Structures are given as C-alpha cells and as structure tokens.
Amino acid sequence: MKPQSMLFTIYGEYVRHYGSEIWIGSLTKLMGEFELSEPAVRAAISRMLRQGWLVSRKVGNRSFYSLSERGKKHLEEAGERIYKVESDKWDGKWCIVSYNIPEERRSLRDQLRKELGYMGFGMLTTSTWISPNHLEDRVKDLTEAYEITEHVEIFSAEHKGWSESKQLVQKCWNIDEINEKYKGFIDTYQKDYEKLAEMVRQNQEVADSLCFVEKTNLVHQYRKFLFIDPDLPQELLPELWLGKEADELFQNYYQLLNPGAIRFFETVYEAAPSK
Template identity: 70%
Template sequence: MKPQSMLFTIYGEYVRHYGGEIWVGSLTRLMGEFGLSEQAVRAAISRMLKQGWLVSRKVGNRGYYAMSPRGQKRLDEAAARIYRQDSQVWNGTWCMVSYNIPEERRQLRDQLRKELSWMGFGMLSTSTWISPNDLADRVREITVTYEITDYVEIFNCQHLGWSHPGDLVEKCWNIDEMNQAYQEFIEIYRPQYEDILQKIQNGQEIPDNYCFVEKTKLVHEYRKFLFIDPDFPKELLPDVWLAADADQLFQDYYTLLNPCANRFFDSVYEPCPLVEANEVNS
C-alpha cells in the first residue's frame, strides 16, 4: 500500500470526522500499524503538501495537517460514492465531454483525462468521454480550475443511435474487468469476514488495533472501485453484475469492524489544543 494513497484513506475514513486536522505524531503512529516508517509517512505528507492536497500549521513545536479545500472536496466525492444509496431511475440522458487541447498543453490534457476517469466517464473516442450520471457542473468546475474552458465542450444529450445502451456501455467501459475485480474482492474478503464473525459469535476478543488495520485495508481496497466503476444506473447493468454482492459484503464487514476500529483511532488521535491569536500558520 502506497503511503500517499493510504493517507487519503485515513483522512477520508477517520480524520474528516474529527475536525479534519491531525497531529503528525498521531499520523505516523497510525500509519505504523501498516508497517510504514515515519520517514515514509513524512515524505508522503510533503508530496501531498506540494500537490495541494494538504495544508499545515504549527502550534508550538507540533505540526498539524488538514485536507485543503480541494482535498476535502475529493474526500466528499469519494465518500458519497463508497457509501452510495440506491441509484434513482435513469432518465436516459448522457453527460458528454469533448475536448481539443493543444499539444503544448498536453499535461493539462492528461490531467483532464485523469479527472474524467476518476469521475467515472468512459472514453467513446480519443477526445470524447461520456457518463450516464449528471456530472456537468463538476466538469465545469474542473475546466475552470485548469483554465481550459476554451478547449472543452460539455453536453447533456440523448443517444439516438445506433448502439443499444448496454452495448454502448460495453464499448466505453471494460465490464468484464470490473466484474473480475468485484469477484476477486469477494473471494478475498468473504472468508475474512466469516472468520471474524465466527470468532465474535464465539465470544473471542478481537484487538482494537487489528480491527483498525483490517477496516482501513477494507476501505482502501474498496475505494479502488471508484476508479473503474462509474456507478451505472440499473437500466444499463449487464445480466451478470457482481457489484451488489461486493457492496453488501463491504457493508457487513465494515459494520463488524467499525466500533473497535474507531476506538483504536480515538486512543491515538490527539486534537489540536486551543490556541491564542499568536498561533503560527505555515
């Protein structure tokens, strides 16, 4: 597990519910539960600061770190998709993004592609991406942020032909790859869930730090589906679709581990003390 990716999981699953800020000493101890060294954690924090995901401040001789507004927005989007509710009835409208970004600005073009992929868009052609979800406002925001509005067009549109909607999904997304990923998730985590459930039912005590590690790894792995599954409306799902089974397993295992995992986080987390006006920001 890469330290930077794990930091996103720690912030998204825990820190955001505790005021959004955490002392670096607490972070290094928490990350140490996964075998990550203090040096590796501090290096990851430094990279996230440079990339604009984190902001920092000093209180006395202690450094505290919080997600930047950009980072917080990313965490909110991820949480909404991980803990998603049942999709509403699809109205048949597609969100389409088309761009023609000059070669001299290819870094921005590559960044836009990453953002579209993160949001769940599928590539219809090299410079045209589609999504069955209404993401026009989010795309507008991204294009304004990257200052590429002159090169991007955004549509809410109807598909008139010729592919069947299900065929269009298979054309733009790798459905077999998604199903295989869900199958692997189920094969890995169902035995773990059943083992822990049996131990608890038998009255066996499960250490809090073990639950913290396992729950965090569970969320960390499940979060990867954000990059491959756009959360298709039911009307577009294939006959064989394992996302619902994987999601139920995730919810059950998460519920089992959550209380003890949170208790361990509570024991390690140290909130920033109240400070006076002479607080030093960095």
C-alpha cells in the same frame, strides 16, 4: 502499499470526521500499524502539501496537518460514491464531454482524462467522453479550475443510434474486467468476514487494533473501485454483475469492524489546539 494512497484513506475514514486536522506524531503511529516508516510518511505528507491536498500549521514545536478545501471536496465526493445509496431510475440522458486542448497544454489534457476517468466517464472517442450520470456541474468546476473552459464543451443528451445502450457501455468500459476485479475482492474478503462474524456471535474478544488495520485495509482496497467502476445505473449493467454483491460484503464487514477501529483511532488521535 503506497504511503500517499494510505494517507488519503486515513484522512477520509477518520481524520476528516475529527476536525480534518491531526498531529504528525499521531499520524505516523497510525501509519506504523501498516509497517510504514516515519520517513516514508513524512515524504508522502510533503508531496501532498506540494500537490495542494494538505495544509500545515505549527503549534510550539509540533506540526499539525489538515485537509485543504480541495482535499475535503475530493474525499467528500469519494465518500458519497463508496457509501452510495440506491440511485433513482435512469432518465436515459448522457453527460458528454468533448475537448480540443492544444498540444502545448498536453499535461492539462492528460490530467483532464485522468479526472474524467475517476469521475466515471468512459472514452467514446479520443476526445469525447460519456457518462450516464449527471456530472455536468463537477465537470464545469474542474474545467474552470484548470482554466480550460475555452477548449471544452459539455452536453446532456439522449442517444439516438445506432448501438443499443448496453452495447455503448461495452464500447466505453471494460465491464468484464471490472466484474473480474469484484470477484477477486469477494474471494479475498468473504472468508475473513465470515470468520469475524462467527467470533462476534460467540462473544470472542477482537482487538481494537486489529479492527483498525482490517477496516482500513478493507476501505483502502474497496476505494480502488472508484478508479475503474463508472457507477452505471441498473438499466445498463449486465445480468451477471458482481458489484452489488461486493458492495453488500463491504458494507457488512465494515459495520463489524468500525466500532473497534474507531476506538483504536481515538486512543492514538490527539486533538489539535484551538486555532
């Protein structure tokens, strides 16, 4: 388990709902539930500070870490996708991004590709990416932040040929591979969910610390689909699509675990002094 990735999960699931700031002592105790050492946690926090995800402040001899504006926005966008609601009928429009970034700015070009993939874009050609979702504003914000607007063009258009829409999807995304990963998620968590649901029905005691670990791991694993699932509308999905089944399992298991997980977090979390 990578400490930085788990920190994103802890901040996204808990800390951002409690003022977005947490004492380092509370944070290391929470991370210790996953057998992550204090030096590993501190090293990950230092990286996140350098990368602009966190900001720090000292109160006496105590260090508190909060999400930066960039970090808040990133986790809000992730939360919207993880806990998504049913989308409207697809309007048939594609968001298209085309770029021609000079070789001397290759690092920015590579970063742009990563960001587009994270948003759910698929690569049609080396420098042309498409998505059936309305992501124009997010791409504008991204390219302005990277100061590459002169090298990027953004379109909203209809596809007129020659592939069928579902054939276009197969060209740009490995749907079979994504489906297989959803199957793995279901195979991993279905029995755990059924076991816990039975314990709840029988009024058996479930430790809050266990709920915290299980729920956080559940979200941590499900969050990985943000990097591979383009969140396609129903009209573009194959007949056998396990994403919906995986989402239902995630939501049901999450609801069972959440109350105990929150109780445990609140016993560890220490409110930051007023600024």
